[in-house]
Amino acid sequence: MFDLRTARKRKGLTQEKAALSLGVTQAYLSMLENNRRPVPANQLSRVVEVYGLSYAALPLRGQESWHQLQNRTIASQLAALGYPGFSYMNTNRPQWNPAELLVAALTKNELESRVIEGLTWLVYAFTNMNWDWVTREAKANDVTNRLGFVVTLARNLAERKANCSVAETMRTVEKRLRPSTLVREETLCHDQMTQAERKWLEERRSLEARQWHVLSDLTPEHLQHVT
Secondary structure, three states: OOOHHHHHHHHOOOHHHHHHHHOOOHHHHHHHHOOOOOOOHHHHHHHHHHOOOOHHHOOOOOHHHHHHOOHHHHHHHHHHHOOHHHOOOOOOOOOOOHHHHHHHHHOOOEOOHHHHHHHHHHHHHOOOOOHHHHHHHHHHOOOHHHHHHHHHHHHHHHHHOOOHHHHHHHHHHHHHHHHHOOOOOEEOOEOOOOHHHHHHHHHHOOHHHHHOOEEOOOOHHHOOOOO
C-alpha cells in the first residue's frame, strides 16, 4: 500500500524517530516497512501524518462500506480532512480516502446542502486524488453528472482565484467525464424535492448545471469555505 521506507527517508526521519512518533517498536516498524506486517487500520491515519503522506494515500474501504456514510459522518470526515466549514466539529483523524469519500457521498439520495458544498472543497483541496479511480467509479455508479458538476464548480472557483494548477486539473477531469454525461435530469443528492422545486430549478439553474443535466442552484458564490 505505502512505500514507507521511501516516504520516511523523504521526510528526513530515522526509523527510530518514526517508531517513537508512531508509538511502536523499531523492530515492529521494520516489519511494516518490509511488508512483513500490514499497517493496522487504527494506525493508518497516524502513519500518513508521521510520514508526510497525503490523505489521498489512505486505502479504499470498498463499496460494501459506503452505507456507513450519512450526513454527519461525511461532515465529520470533511472536518478531519481540513474543511473549514465544519471546523467546529470534534473529530479524530481522517478514516476515509478523499476519493472514495467523494464518490460514495455523491451516490446518496439525500445530503444536506452544506455537505454538498464541502464536497466541492474536497475536489478543490485534493487534486492529487486518484482521478482514474474516481471517474471509473462515478461511471459505474451513475453519478457522472453529479461529479462533473462539482468538478466544474471547483474549476470555476479556481479560475476566479487564479489557481492555475487546480483549474487545469479540473479541466482535464471534465474532459474525461463529458462523453459519459447521462441524458436524464437528476438532482444533486436531493431526490426528495417536489415537482414544483424541480420545475423552478429547471428554469433558473446555472448554465453549468444545465450542461451536466443537474437540478441545482449551487454556484461558486455559495462556496465561502473553499479556499
